[in-house]
Amino acid sequence: MKRAGFDTIWLPMALLIPQLMIIAIFFYWPAGWALQSSFFLQDPFGFGSTFVGAENYTSLLGNDQYKRVAGFTILYSVLVTFFSLAIALLLAVKADKVIKGAKTYRTLLMWVYAIAPPVAGFLGILFFDQSTGPLTKFFQMFGWDFKLGVDYNATATAMVIVAVWKQIPVNFIFFLSGLQSIPRSVREAAMIDNRSATGRFWQVTFPLLAPTAFFLLIINITYALFDTFGIIDALMKGEPGNNPMTLVYKVYLDGFRGNDLGGSSAQSVVLMALVLLLTVFQFRLVERRIHYT
C-alpha cells in the first residue's frame, strides 16, 4: 500500500467487487467443492453420495495404474525441464555473445512461444508418422521400431521431444534477459581476472544467472505438469489405451471419461497439494532472489 493512500471506501469496494466475485464463483466454490467431494463416493451432486472419508485417497495410493502415471509424470517433468533448460541456456549464451544478427536470432528462437500446445502436438504427429515421419525414420536407423500411439516408450519419447521443443522459447527469453542484465562492469572485471571463457562462465556468469534458473525450474515443472495437456492429448490421438499420461491427464480421463468423480476429485486435491508445495518452495527461492539482486 502507498504511504499516502486515498481514504474513500466506496470506490475501492466497487473496484474490487468484479475480481472478488469472479474468484469466489470460479475459484473458491469449485476448489472447496473438490475438497469436499474427494471424501464422497458416487455422484456427489445427486442424492446418492456416501461419505467414505479418506477412502478415495487410500485407494489412489494402492492403485498400481495411478502409481505408474505418477512415476511417468515425475520422469517426464525431469526430462522436459532438463533438456529445455539446457538447450535454451546454450542458445541464450550464444545469442548474448554474437554481435551481428543478435536481434534476428532472438526473434527466430522465441516465436514458437506463440504456438498452442495441441498444434505443436499435431505437428508432432506428422513428424512421428508411422510410415512417413522423418523422426520415425531417424529412430528406425538405430533399429528401434518406433510406433507412436502403440509403443509406450515411443509415445513417451515423442511427448518429451515435442514438449521440450515447445518450451525452449520461454526459457531462452528468460535466460537471455538474465544474461543481459548482468552489469557490463562485472563481465569486464571477470575478463581481467580470468583468462578462460569457460571458467568465466561457470564461476561468474552462471552464479549470477542462478536466480533466473531457479525461477525457470519452477516454471518448467509447472509447465510439464499442466500446460502440456494439449501435447499429450494430441499425441495419443484420442486413444489413452496403454499410452503414457501425466497426472492432470488422468484427472481429466477419470473425471470426464470414466465418471469417477470422487476419485478424480481426490486426484485433484493431491495435485493441489503438489502445487502448493511447489509454490512454497518458489516463495522461499524468491526470498533468496532478493539477496542476489
Place this chain on the structure above:
Amino acid sequence: MVETTLVTPAETHRPNRIKWGAIGDHTILILGALLMMLPPLLALTTASHDAVTIHREGLQLTLGDDLGKNFRTAMFDKGGFTQTVDGMLMLMNSFILGIGFAVGKIVISMMAAYAIVYFRLRFATLAFWVIFTTLLLPLEVRILPSYEAIQKLGLTNTYTGLIVPLIASATGTFFFRQFFMSVPEELAEAARIDGAGPWTFFVDILIPLSKTMIAAIFIIMFVFGWNQYLWPTLITTDEGFFTLVRGIKQIVLSYTDSQIPEHGQALALAIVAMIPPVLVVVFFQNWFVKGLTESDK
C-alpha cells in the same frame, strides 16, 4: 558498425585471423533457429500439396500447387460432425476468446490492483490474500470442479462460460500490483495536491502511465487465451463455439478417419491457428519480452 572499423592491436599483427569462436557461435545459433523454425515451415510447405501426396510421402520440403485450395477449403467449407462449422467461424471464436480474455483480465485486474495499492482499506490485506491465493492453483488442477460450477450455472456453450473462469486467477492483478508499487509515491501526492480525486488520478495519471504495461499484458494474455485447449474442450461441445485450437483435434480426427486423410486442409487450419499469436509476439516482441520477464519480479 563501430566494431568493424576499430582496429585493435591484435588484428594489426594477424590481419587475416579467422574468428573460429564467432563461427562456432553462429553455427549453434543457426542450428537452434532451424530446430525452432523447421517444423512450422514444413507444415506450411506440406499444406501446399494434395492429400494423396501427403498421405504417400509425408512432409514436403517444397511448395506445391494446392496451397490456395487447401486454405480455401479449410476456411470456407462447412465441416465437422454437423457440417455447420468452417474455419472462419473458428477463427472468429478464437479472436473472441483471445481478445475477450485479454481485455477482461486487464480491466478487472487493473481495477483490483488499484484498489489494493492506492487505498487505505482495513480489509486490503484480506482482499490481497483472497485474490493472490488463486495464483497457487492453476485452472488445470481444479478443472473438474470448475466444470461442475459452470454446468450448474448453465454456462456451458456460452462465451461467458468460456472466458470468465479463465479470468479467475490473479496473474494480471499481480502484474499490475507490482507495477503500481513501482510508480513513485510522489506522483499520487502531487496529484492530490493538484486537486485530483482517486478516480481522476486513476484515469488521468495511472492509466496513461501504464500504457506499456497494458500493451505487454495484453499480448501475453491474448496469446494465452488464444492457445487455451483443455478448458474450451470441456466447456464448448457445440461446434458453433469451437476455437481453432479447440477444434484442431476434432478436425484432425475427422480428416484422418477418411480413406485418404485430408492432412493438407488440417495443416492449413493449424497454420491459421498459429498466425495471429505468432504475428503479435513477433511484431510486439519488445513489449512482450519486457512484460514476460518483468512480471516475475
Place this chain on the structure above:
Amino acid sequence: MAQVSLEGIRKVYPNGFRAVQTTSFTIQDGEFVVLVGPSGCGKSTLLRMIAGLEEITEGVLKIGDRVVNDVDPADRDIAMVFQNYALYPHMTVRKNIGYGLKNRGTPAAAIDAKVQDAARMLNLTEYLDRKPAQLSGGQRQRVAMGRAVVRDPALFLFDEPLSNLDAKLRNQMRIEIKALQRRLGTTAVYVTHDQVEAMTMADRIIVLNEGRIEQIGTPSEIYHNPASTFVASFMGAPPMNLIKAELDQQSVRINGCRDLIHAPQSFDGPVTLGIRPEDVEVDEQGLVSFHVDILEELGAHRLLHGRIANQPFSVMLGKDDAAQVGETKINLKPEALRLFDRETGLRL
C-alpha cells in the same frame, strides 16, 4: 499569503515510532523558513503534515486563521515541490503546470494565460510542448516550480527540491528559488539536509534532531550562537570545533594542561568548548599547541586539520597565510568561545 502555526503538533506512526515530538512554532506571513536536520530527524514528516499528506496525531495546525487538520491537501491552498519533482511523465510541460488549475475547474483560457505567465517567469516558454523526459534536470526542476507558482497558493512547500541536481545547478537554482519567493511574497517552508542551503535561503532556520526542535533562529543566530553541540556541529562547513575541557571560574583547562585562555563566562566543572575554525589564529607565540596533520588547500582559504591535546581540531586560514604540517601554536579568540554542558550538550 498566510501565516502558518503549529500548536503542539505530534506524530506517532502506527508502529509506535515517534517521528515528531510535541512541537510548536509560527511561521510569519511571507517568511522563508527552512527545516534542516539529518535524515530521519522528522523534517519531512513535519512538512508532509503541513501538506496534509500525513495525518497529525495530536495538535492543531492552522494555515491563515483556518484549522486545517482535517482538510484535504487539495483544499489547503498549498503547493508542493517534491525531491524527484513528481512530474506527470505522460503530460507536456503545459499540461503538467496547468493540471492543478484544470482540476479546480479554471476555464481553459485562464489556465492558458496563467501557464504562459508562469512559463515566462521561469524561462520555460519554449519548452511548453515537451514532455518531462525531454528536459534536463534543471528544466524539470523549473517545471515543478511552475506547477507550484501557477496556482498562486498561500503557502509553498519544498521537500529537498535541489538534491537531485549537480552542485553548480544547485547553487544557481538556490538563488532563483529565493528570488522568486521574494518577488511573490508567498510564505514558504523548505526542507533540506544541506546546511548550506539552509544558511543561504532561510529567513529563519529550524534545526531538528530526532523529532525535536534543537533551535529556531536566523541563519546568523544559528551560526554564531548555536543552542547545542548538535547545532554547532551540524551547521557550518567545516563544523565548529568541539573540545573537551575543564573550567575553573573563567580559566580553561584542556586535558589537564592549564592554558591561559579566558572563557567569556564563569563556570566550574567539565564543559565542551566550541570555536569556529575561522576564529583561530596561528601564532608562534600562541598559548595552545596544535599538531597539524593535513593541510587542505581550498583556494579562497586553507584548512589545517590536526589535534589539540589529542582531540581533533581544525583551523581555517586566509589564502595567503603561511602554514605547514607539524607542531605549531595557536590562539583562540576569547569572544568567539562558546561553552556547552558536557552532559546535555546544551549551551551554558
